[in-house]
Structure formats: C-alpha cells, structure tokens
Amino acid sequence: MTVTFWLPVAILLSSFVPGVVIFLLPEEQSGARTALNLIGAVIKVVLVIGMIWGITEGRIYEARIPLLPDIDLVLHASRLPVLFISLSAVLWLLTTIYAVGYLEGSPHRSRFFGFFSLCVSATTGVAMAGNLLSFLVFYEILTLVTWPLVIHRGTEEAHQAGRVYLAYTLTGGALLMVGITWLHALVGPVDFVERGALAGIGPDYHGQLKVIFALLIAGLGVKAALVPLHGWLPHAMVAPAPVSALLHAVAVVKAGAFGIVRVMYDVFGIEFATTLGVHRPLALVASITIIYGSIQALAQDDLKRRLAFSTVSQISYIILGVATLGRLATIGGVVHLVHQALMKITLFFCAGILLETLGIHRVSEMNGVGRRMPLTMIAFSLAALGMIGLPPMAGFISKWYLGLGGLDAGDPWVLAVLLVSTILNAAYFLPILHAAWFRPANSPWPEARRGEFETRLYLLLPPLITALLFILAGLFAAAPVSPTAWCHVIADAEYGQ
C-alpha cells in the first residue's frame, strides 16, 4: 500500500467523509458544518495539486479493491481523469462557499450539504473509475445522491422535476448497465485503456459491438442531455442555484459527457470506432443537439431555463469534438469539459445572485440591472461572450480547435455547425447583455444592505474567481500549465504519438 494507492482513495474520501459527518450534525450547527465543508474542499484541492504534480513526474495512481471474482473496483488517475478531478475539486470549493451564502437561514441545510458532498464524491469516482463496472457504480450513485438536491425546495414543482429527472436518468442507467453487461458477456472485463481496449476484436462481433455502442451512448447521453434525451435538464433547473451550477458544470451533465469520452477513446478506441463507423452517427446527433439546444434557448424568457438549454447545446461541443477524428478535434472537445464548466458555472452563479438579491427570474426583468450590480453583470457578460466564442475568453479556444479539427478531419460541415451555433449563441446572449447594460430599469432596484457591496461577499466572490479563471485559461492557452496544454498531451496519448 503506497502513495499511488492511497492518494486516489484519499481524494474520494475528502468529500465523502465530511458528507457523512454533516448528516449527523444537528441543523443549528452551521458553523461546524461550514468548517467541515471547507476543510474537506481545501484538502481535496491540495491533494489534487499533489496528484497533478505526481503525474507530470510520470507517476500513475491506481487503487484496486477486489469486488467480484473477476473484476476489481478500480480508481485510476492518469491525465484524462485528473483533468476532470481538478475541475470538480476547484469548483466544489467555490460552489460550497457560494452555497453557504445562498442557503443562509433556509431549512434542511444538513441534508443539503450532506448530499452535496456525496454528489461531489460520486463525480470524483466517475472521473477516476478505471473500468466500466467501477464507472457504472459511481455513475448510478451520482444519479441517486443528486435527486435529494433537485427536490430540495420540497415544492410540488420540485418534486415533479425530481420525478422527471429520475425517470430519465434511471432508464439511462438501466440501458448503460445492459450495454456494459453485454460487453462483459462478450469479451470479459474491460479496463479503460488509452487507444481503446476492444481494438483486437474480430469482425464476427462487430454487429453486436455496434449495438452495444449505441446502448452505452444512449445510457450516457441521458445525462449528457443529447437530444432527444435532454428532457430532464430544463426541468431540473428548479433546484437551488448552487445545485444547478454544480449539475450543469461539474456533476451530472459532465459525468455523462465524460463517460462518452471514455467509451469513445478508452473502451472502443478512436481507430476501432472508425472501423465500426459509429463515430458519424454520434457526430450527427451532437450537431443536431448543438443547433436544437440553441434554438430552444432563444425562446426562453426564464433566465435559468435559457441557461439550461444553452447547456444542452454546449455539452455537445464536447461530444462533437470526440466524434470528429483527429488530434485537434479531440483537444477542442476535451478542453471544452473545463472551459464550458468555468463559463457555465459563472452564469449560474450570477443568475442565482440576481434571483436571491433582486428576485429576478426572467430575462425581461433584467433591464438596467448592470448599473445596480456591476460586478455580477461583468462576470455574467464575460461568461456570455466566452460562450459565444469571443477571444480571449476560453470558449474561443475550444471553438478554434474544434473548427481546425473539423477541417483537419475533412469534415468542413463541423465548421458550419460551429458558425450557426455561434450566431445563435449571440442571438440569445447579446439581448440579455443589451438589456442589462443599456436599457433603463423597469422600476427602481431595492437598495443594497448596509455594509454590502451589491450583494453578500459569499455570493459575489465565486463568480468573480471563475470569471478570472476562464479568462486566464483563454489568454494563456499556450502556457504549459493551461488546460489546453494538458489536453494536448491527452490527445497525443490517444493517437499514440
């Protein structure tokens, strides 16, 4: 038992243990709860930094715990998982700070923060899972522990959203399980291996493998909100803003997208997937989702709903990148895991601030809000411009690589999809910015509380930090420590260079 075994386990436990302890804390002890949460989150960030350092030194972290006679529960951390873990560790810390401020004084906080920590633990597990069974275990746990967060408000509307959420995700989980067990029945245990574990399988099985691929993608596509499996996501936005932030940026949606990355690169392998010819239909579905999500977003007046449809569209950038052949597209897709998260979490943080401070639900209520809440709206505007793809924000980098990748793969239509999507993004984000900055307010805004600058510091700091992060990620994309540089190495490994 060495550091390479214990570090992944410790990263998992750093959010799990605080979660379990928080359940046992009485509701009134908010000080102890916050302290536990923050200690756990900081420990996680520190451990992840240690892990990143170890990986750049060439170490591989792996923990195997025997589960079944022929399959272990595997936590494996190499470059791709660490990208996702570090994202979730940093954003968990920020979201915890935000949630402490957001939920101040509301009921059931022990339950909320308990499940919140479990949700992050499950996401970490999804990121580090080293084979399909381990992935499925954490993926399903993630489904379950997120449900109490979705219905947290306890209203009839929240419960309706919870039912829709579970109906979609549990069915997706069942499809995924059938796909995974089928693969096991066919070829035995499958570990995640760079360049794919199935490459050597003979043509007799290709028919079955295509069906299995479809089952896996359908199961994962529910969480990744691929059209037509996206129906739960707009409903789920009734959850409190910190939950939406985590759901859209880190936990549930990303787990689905990350699963698709895994299946494509580390189970089937990009070359084998091309041999089977399964990447084309996936790219088509992703493209449809990108356009459809953007068009739906145009029609929403509810701010969080508009953001939710924007997520539907943006997540499929990742999948489009994965389904397009070539290193550049891979870099664009995988790096968008990080870039989309930073930008979308900023948008949801800001939407939560507007709701909590000024009671704003709708886009039409946002006239002139820029003057009342300049910092919030600056962060919001930068994120929105980033989503559209304006340099130097991180979103531009993603689109740049995706576009180049499309040309490189001989699929110029990818460029067309990106172009249409960019126009649509601009069409649903720019009116918000125009209203917020250039229109007069509908009525005078309520004054800020004494001693506060536009809103509570707990709420204001996280979006400012994430905004800074995605600007830095865009400005310094070429620096060796940037997510983009990290993705270059991942892509090299997946293409065997």
Place this chain on the structure above:
Amino acid sequence: MDRPLNWAVLSVVLPLFGAVAAFLARARAGQRIGLLISLAVVLCSCGLALQLLEYGADRYGIGGWSAPLGIGLVADGLSAVMLFMTAVVGALTGLHATRYFAPRLSHDSAQAASQAHRRRYFWPLWLFMWAALNALYLSADLFNLYVTLELLGLSAVPLVALAGGPSLAAAMRYLLVSMLGSLAWLFGVALLYSAHGVLDLDRLSGILAPGPAVWAAIALMTGGMLLKTAVFPLHFWLPPAHASAPAPVSALLSAVVVKATFYLVVRLWAQVFPAALSFAAGQLLGYLGAAAILWGSVQALRQDRIKLLLAYSTVAQLGYLFLVFSLAMAPEAAADAWRAAVLFAVAHAFGKAALFLASGNLLLALGHDRIDGLHGVSARLPITMFAFGLAGVNLMGLPPSGSFIAKWWMLIAALRGGRWELVLVLVLGSLLAAAYVLRVLGPALMGPARGPRIAVPALMEWTALALALLSVLAGITVSTSLRLLEVGNPFSPAPGVPQ
C-alpha cells in the same frame, strides 16, 4: 479433525432451550433471555462460518448416531450463509422488537393488555421459529426437513396472529397454506423413499434415477415449496399475512421465512435433483419468477399502505430468486446464477427487514401507514427515512447494494444465453421498484411535517438503519461472502460434503 466446538448443533439447541425458558419466564425476563440467546446465536453463526472457512464442510451426528439411522446435520457454505443471514436479521429485529412491543402510554386498558400479550409471546415463538429455521438449514435428510418445515409453520402462524384483529383471518389462511405445502413435501418424500429407500440428501443425489415416481415427487415437493415461498401465482396469501403482522414479525417473515423454503428448492435443484431435471422445468420456474416480478411490482405501485406495498414488493423480489432457475439450467452459467440467487436472497433479507422495521417506526410515529399521509415525515424521522431510502436502493438494484451485484450476474448469464425476454424483465423490474420506492420517499421529503409529534425510540431507528446499511454493504463485501459460499459448494457438479 479436531473441532473445539460444535457450533452447528449449538445454533439449533440454544434457541430451542431459549424458547422454553422464555415461555416459562415472565415477560421481562423472557425478553432478557431472548436477547441473550440472540447474541449467542450470532456468535454461533460467526463461529460456524470461521470454522467452515478453516476446516471445510462438515457433517455431525446427533447423539453419536450417524446416517442412515441418526439425525444428521450438515454444514456447508450455503447453510452457513443462510444461518448468518438469519442470525443478523433476527438479532437486529429482536432489538427493535424490545421497543416495538414495549408498554405504551394508553388510556385503553384492553389495548394495554393486548400489548402485554404480544410482549409476552413474541420471544418464545420467535426463538422457536429460529430453532426451526437453523435446523432446516442444517438438516441433511428429507424427513427431518419435513419436521423443520412443520415447526416453522407452527411458530410463524401465531406470530402473525399476535397483531390480533384483522390479522387473524390472514393467519388462518397462512396456516392452511403452510400445512398444504408441508403435506405436498411429505407426499414427495414418501414417493422418493419408496423408489430409492433413502432419505439422506447426498445418498439420494448419488442414486437418483429419473422415472415417473421421481418426477411426481419433484413436482410435489417443488410445488409445495413454491406455495410456501409465495411464488406467483401462489402468492395470494402473502400480502395480507405479511402486511397485517406486527412490524418486527413482518420483517422476519418477509426477510427470512420465505427464504428458508426458497433455500430448500435451491438445495434440491442444485444438489439432489439435477439428474432428473429437464430444461423445460427450469424454464417454467423462470417464467413464474418473471411474472412475479412484473405482477408484484405493478401491485406494489397500486397499494395505498406502506406495509402492503412492501409485501407486494416481496412477491416481486422473490420472483428474481426463481428467475435464476431458468438461467441456472445452462451448465456454463449455473455457478454464476446460483451465486446471484444466494446473494440476492441475503441482500433482500437485510433490505426488506430494514424496510418493515422502518414501516413500524412510521406506524408508531404517525399512527397509520397510509402513503398519502406521509408528507414531511422525513423531518421527524430522518434516520428511519434514510434507512428506507438505502434499503430502497437495494430494491432498485442500484450500486453499491447486494442486489446490484446479483443483477449484474443475472444480466450477464441472461445475455450469454441470449435470453432477451429475461433481460427485459430484469430491467423493467428495477425501474418499477424505483417507482414504488419513490412513491414513499417523495412525499416523505416534501414540505414541513404535519400532525402531532410522537417520539420513536432511537433504538428502533438505528436497527432499521443498520440493516439497510448491511443490504448496501452486501454488494461491496461480496468477495468475502463468496469465499464462505464456496465451502463444500453444492453448486459444483460433485458436492464436496464429506460422508
């Protein structure tokens, strides 16, 4: 072989003496005796498991007589797993019962008297039933098994009737069903004895020759056990009996008692009958199981009381155990399929016991168990509802619970055999289970609590949570439990029990 203690015999004898002592003692002392015996039997089952892991399977002759004359007890991995499952569920349920049957503040003297009555008779009956269960797991011949079956029925029926009132009719029906099942078994045993002249399971499996008499015996014995295990469409008696019994009794019946008769079917089909079984017979049981899953789940969705919902859920979950018979008929999948069945039975035992104990807590706190009156109850009983949710995860077959691993094996076996209809049933069963578990969990998490606040003793909440955690842990610790199950594995072609 030098064995320091005869754990198997102790695990039968101790509860039997305990039952007599508890019957003779006053209520309070009876309870103490019961708890003491519970602890002792848990230790016995652990001792037996460790002994088996160290020395392998074993046969004991009681009073120095061995087969074919004496009463032989055989302990192998399968018996030890069943014994352990019963001991854990029994001990925790017993702890819960000490509070559930405790005297309550009541102005109604008749109510107080009937509570005292329950308190008085629960322990002798339960300890007697426990002795019968353990003897059933360990008996090695067909006639002794008949005796244990009758003893089991005779103690289970009065336990149901302890609730009084409407439970009497259910108990009466249960009695008739139980007798009928045992009788069918006895006929089957007589046929086998007349054909082969032996009762010992191992000897019989060695010489069993297919023929009309043997087929009739298999049909009678299996049919009797299907009736007692409440396999669709013979499940009619189970929901009223399990739902109207006092909560700890419901827990014991749904978790353990139905598994005992299931165990017998597995024992016979895996170890004794294979020479005379046809593929079609396995298919029949498998399709009955599949029908049970769908029918039980749909019925559970339609109930408006928690305990009835749980009882129908038991009908559905028992279906999985029989679905396995169809998978086990394929020789290459048999070992995986039986393993899955045993693991599923154990995980369901922990989980369903937790659910019924939780339903008892809700009943005590709310004064009813109607699903439409659950609003906000999780604020009052967070631990109970957490236990309900965890055990619900086991019903849904989601990780990391024991039934997830069991369903994983079942799915792989079904896919290898190209049994698409069973794959579909397995998936639908999980989704339907999720739907009926959420019917309870959803409202419980909704809005603030209503109605008067009645305290529920902490012990009642924590025992439910402990069982729920065990059902979830059963999936994580499966590699350990498999080692025990492999001892003298009855599922391998040549049973490894020493003669």
